[in-house]
Amino acid sequence: MLKVERLTKRFGEKIAVNKATFSAKKPSMIGIIGRSGAGKSTLLRMMNRLADASKGSITFKGEDITALKGAKRRAWQSRCAMIFQQFNLVPRMDVVSNVLHGTLNRRSTFATMFNLFPQSDIHQAIEILDRLGIAEQAPKRAEALSGGQQQRVAIARALMQDPDIILADEPIASLDPMNAQIVMEALRRIHDEDGRTVICNLHTLDTARRYCDRVIGMRDGKIVFDGTPSQLTTGAARDIYGAGADFSEAATSTEIETLERPDTKTKVPA
Amino acid sequence: MSETTAQIQANYMALVNRRRLYGGLTLLVFILLMATGFNIADARNAGGFWEGLHRIGDYPADVLSEAWEKRADLPGLLLKYFPALIETINIAAVSTLIGALSGLVLSLLATRGLARWPRLIPLFRRILDIMRAIPEIVIALMLIFILGGGPVPAMIAIAIHTAGALGKMFSEVAENADLKPVDGLKSTGANWSQQMLLGVIPQVAPNYLSYTLLRFEINIRASAILGFVGAGGIGYELRNSMAWGPGRFDEAAAIFILLFGTIVFFDQLSSRYRNRLTEGAHQ
Numbered sequence: 001m002l003k004v005e006r007l008t009k010r011f012g013e014k015i016a017v018n019k020a021t022f023s024a025k026k027p028s029m030i031g032i033i034g035r036s037g038a039g040k041s042t043l044l045r046m047m048n049r050l051a052d053a054s055k056g057s058i059t060f061k062g063e064d065i066t067a068l069k070g071a072k073r074r075a076w077q078s079r080c081a082m083i084f085q086q087f088n089l090v091p092r093m094d095v096v097s098n099v100l101h102g103t104l105n106r107r108s109t110f111a112t113m114f115n116l117f118p119q120s121d122i123h124q125a126i127e128i129l130d131r132l133g134i135a136e137q138a139p140k141r142a143e144a145l146s147g148g149q150q151q152r153v154a155i156a157r158a159l160m161q162d163p164d165i166i167l168a169d170e171p172i173a174s175l176d177p178m179n180a181q182i183v184m185e186a187l188r189r190i191h192d193e194d195g196r197t198v199i200c201n202l203h204t205l206d207t208a209r210r211y212c213d214r215v216i217g218m219r220d221g222k223i224v225f226d227g228t229p230s231q232l233t234t235g236a237a238r239d240i241y242g243a244g245a246d247f248s249e250a251a252t253s254t255e256i257e258t259l260e261r262p263d264t265k266t267k268v269p270a
Numbered sequence: 271m272s273e274t275t276a277q278i279q280a281n282y283m284a285l286v287n288r289r290r291l292y293g294g295l296t297l298l299v300f301i302l303l304m305a306t307g308f309n310i311a312d313a314r315n316a317g318g319f320w321e322g323l324h325r326i327g328d329y330p331a332d333v334l335s336e337a338w339e340k341r342a343d344l345p346g347l348l349l350k351y352f353p354a355l356i357e358t359i360n361i362a363a364v365s366t367l368i369g370a371l372s373g374l375v376l377s378l379l380a381t382r383g384l385a386r387w388p389r390l391i392p393l394f395r396r397i398l399d400i401m402r403a404i405p406e407i408v409i410a411l412m413l414i415f416i417l418g419g420g421p422v423p424a425m426i427a428i429a430i431h432t433a434g435a436l437g438k439m440f441s442e443v444a445e446n447a448d449l450k451p452v453d454g455l456k457s458t459g460a461n462w463s464q465q466m467l468l469g470v471i472p473q474v475a476p477n478y479l480s481y482t483l484l485r486f487e488i489n490i491r492a493s494a495i496l497g498f499v500g501a502g503g504i505g506y507e508l509r510n511s512m513a514w515g516p517g518r519f520d521e522a523a524a525i526f527i528l529l530f531g532t533i534v535f536f537d538q539l540s541s542r543y544r545n546r547l548t549e550g551a552h553q
Contacts (some may be wrong), residue, residue, distance in 0.1 A: 096282055114293065115286075122286065123279050130275045138282050 001025055002165070002197065007056035007066075009042050009221075016042040018221035019056065024214075029191040029198045031208035034218035035241055040201040043218070044167045047199070048082045049073050060164070078105035081158030085170040087150040091143035095134070095153050098142050099125040102160025121160075128156045132186055148179025155186055166190065168200040172207065184211050205237055332516065337523035347524035351507055355528050357421060358503035361496075362489040365425045369432025369489075370482045373398075376433060377440035378466050384444055384452070386462045398441075401434025410496045424501030428492050432485055443477045444470060476547040483540035490536060494529055504529060 003023040009016045017039040024030065032040050045051040047058055049068065058065040060080075068076050081102070089098045100117045102125075107117070129135045132152045137145055142153060151171060158166050168187060172180035188211050191198045202208045208215050209229040217225030217232075217240035225236050238247050273281075312319045337344070379385055380394035406427045413423030452469035460468070471478075497505015504525055511521035 115290070117286075119283060122283060126275060126279045126282060130278075135275055135278050136273065138278050139285055 001027070001061060003057075003059040004047070005057050005059070007043070007046060007058060008054050009039070009046060009051065010054045015221050017046065020218075020221075020223050022216060022223060022226055024197060027191070027195045027197045028213045029188065029211065030200065030214045030216060031212035032199065032201045032216045032218060033203065033205060033208050033240060036203065038218040039221040040218055041169050044082070044169050044199065044201055047165075048080050048167055049077055050082070074105055078102075078161050079163050080165045080167065081161045081163035083151070083154050083158055083166065083168040083171050085173045087147070087154045087174075089142040089150055089153055089157070092141060094139055094141055095129065095145070096122060096125050096138050098153050099128060099156045099160050102157040105161070125156065125160055128159050129153075131159075132156055133182075146179070147175050148182055151175060151179070151183050152186060155183070155190070159190065163196065165197045165199065168198065170201050170203060173203060180207070187211070205232070208232075333519045333523055333526075336516065336519035340520040343520055344524055344527075347521055348528060351504060351521075351525055351528055354502075354504040354507050355532060358493045358497065358505065359490060359532065361421050361425050361428065361493040361501070361503055362486060365428035365432055365493070366482060366486045366489050368425075369429040370436050370478075370485070372429070372433040373436035373440055374478065376437040377444060378470065380437065381441045381444045383449060384447075384466065384470060398434050398437040401430050402438065403434075404430075406431045406492055406496065407499060410501055411499055414500055419500040419502065421502045424493055424496040424503070427496065427501075428489050431492070432489060436481060436485055439481050440474070440478055443474050443481075447473045480544040480547050483544055487533065487536050487540055490533060 001024055005021050007020040008018060020039075020043055032043065034040050042051060046053045047065070049065065053066050056066070060076075065076055090101070097115070100121060103117065103121055104112060111117075126135055126138055129138055129152075132155060134145075134149050134152050134156075137149060137153075142150060145153065155166075155171075166187070171187065172183050175183060184207060187198050187200060190196055200208075200212065209232065212229060215225065215227065215229055215232050216223055217236070219240055219242060225232065225240055234247075238244070241247060376394055376398055379387070380391055380398060382388075382391060385391050385394075409430055410423050410427035413426055414420075417423050447470050451473070452465050455465045455469045493501075493503055494505040494508070497503040497507070498509045500506065508522060508525045508529075511518040511525065
């Protein structure tokens with residue numbers, strides 16, 4: 001279904017993503033982990049076509065995505081929703097309008113200018129918000145919401161696009177553990193209930209382990225690990241993060257429970 | 271008590287419909303005002319808009335055709351009017367410099383949180399308003415009447431307007447400046463000028479310079495226009511050659527070319543420097 005082949009991105013001398021290759025045969029929930037600067041974001045931006053690939057190709061259901069231009073590229077972007085770390089909503093507009101932005105690819109500039117969204121879309125937007133548990137916030141301005149709520153609005157915008165793929169670029173990196181859990185559970189539910197592919201950049205190991213069926217590890221632009229969460233041993237994780245023997249999973253954790261886990265091997269100085 | 275989804279949908283639809291109604295009414299009023307306003311303006315016009323519309327290209331066509339016939343003289347004419355152009359640019363440069371410096375002082379005095387005498391903020395704001403409100407050409411005409419024609423009245427007129435316009439923009443930039451460095455300097459016993467010089471100016475300098483360069487471009491145009499009322503420079507020559515009518519259109523064309531070239535040149539130059547100031551030099 002989805003095939004990424006030798007995908008490469010150069011910024012001048014620097015290679016951000018180096019011959020990334022992976023494929024997914026059926027809709028799945030994939031977590032991409034790695035240090036900051038490993039090329040995770042660039043990889044997702046290329047898949048959405050926010051950034052152009054320097055080399056290599058992305059194929060979805062037999063269609064070459066990297067070759068799309070103009071209106072066709074925008075049509076692909078509407079089928080491949082993106083969620084950002086900083087939510088990237090329009091802060092001064094109300095929540096429902098932000099969700100309706102998911103339909104912009106189907107709307108003319110004229111209809112957008114006069115805010116002429118059909119009633120059925122408005123109702124659908126509020127139903128999606130209800131599904132994510134924030135329907136009460138519908139008429140508020142996006143900037144008035146908490147981070148966790150804003151990220152759920154961003155997810156609602158993505159769902160409004162009715163996409164085949166949802167790309168999430170560090171969706172929980174700006175959220176506290178409680179909200180991080182709500183957002184990750186929402187993404188998991190979207191995969192389970194709607195059968196959409198979710199590809200999620202994460203910088204914490206345990207989140208990837210807990211919510212994803214498959215984990216891809218990136219280091220310095222290269223894919224260095226690709227397997228199930230159970231195959232992701234501490235040794236493999238050290239490889240991905242380029243860390244030494246003192247590396248423990250708890251060090252990257254955002255989960256509340258890990259802080260109290262008795263088996264973490266923290267040395268207490270005598 | 272949480273509402274049901276249906277209620278939320280109904281309430282939001284009501285909100286949307288109200289917004290659409292207001293938006294539609296605003297648009298209608300706008301179109302009506304535009305249409306009636308145009309008719310009134312057209313009726314009061316001396317010649318009539320529609321009768322004159324097709325002749326809009328006549329004058330430029332005359333100028334161009336005559337200039338083309340005498341194209342051999344063009345390089346000589348460009349050379350002849352070059353000193354006048356330098357005078358125009360000089361007027362603009364001096365007035366921008368004086369205007370920006372006085373605008374800087376006035377803006378700091380008129381900014382909340384920074385002002386030396388907070389109670390006098392409204393006074394300095396009104397001074398800036400007055401400086402902006404009086405058109406350059408009015409000040410220039412007054413000064414030409416008193417001081418006689420020449421570049422000095424034009425320079426003063428443009429400097430006054432520049433101080434008012436830049437002072438307003440400077441003050442808006444200064445309002446957003448971070449006050450922590452000012453507090454730090456105040457705590458050491460620094461006086462007001464020292465606080466401003468070291469605590470505020472470094473923060474706002476890139477923005478100020480960028481606005482000043484933009485103003486310089488505007489002032490070149492302004493100084494050319496003031497030439498029309500006898501303030502010297504290239505505008506004066508342009509008026510003379512245009513007022514003579516056919517026969518000296520080649521001179522008018524040469525002056526237009528000089529003016530156009532200068533404005534493009536300074537536009538490019540200043541946009542380059544403004545980019546460097548706001549984004550930093552490329553390594």
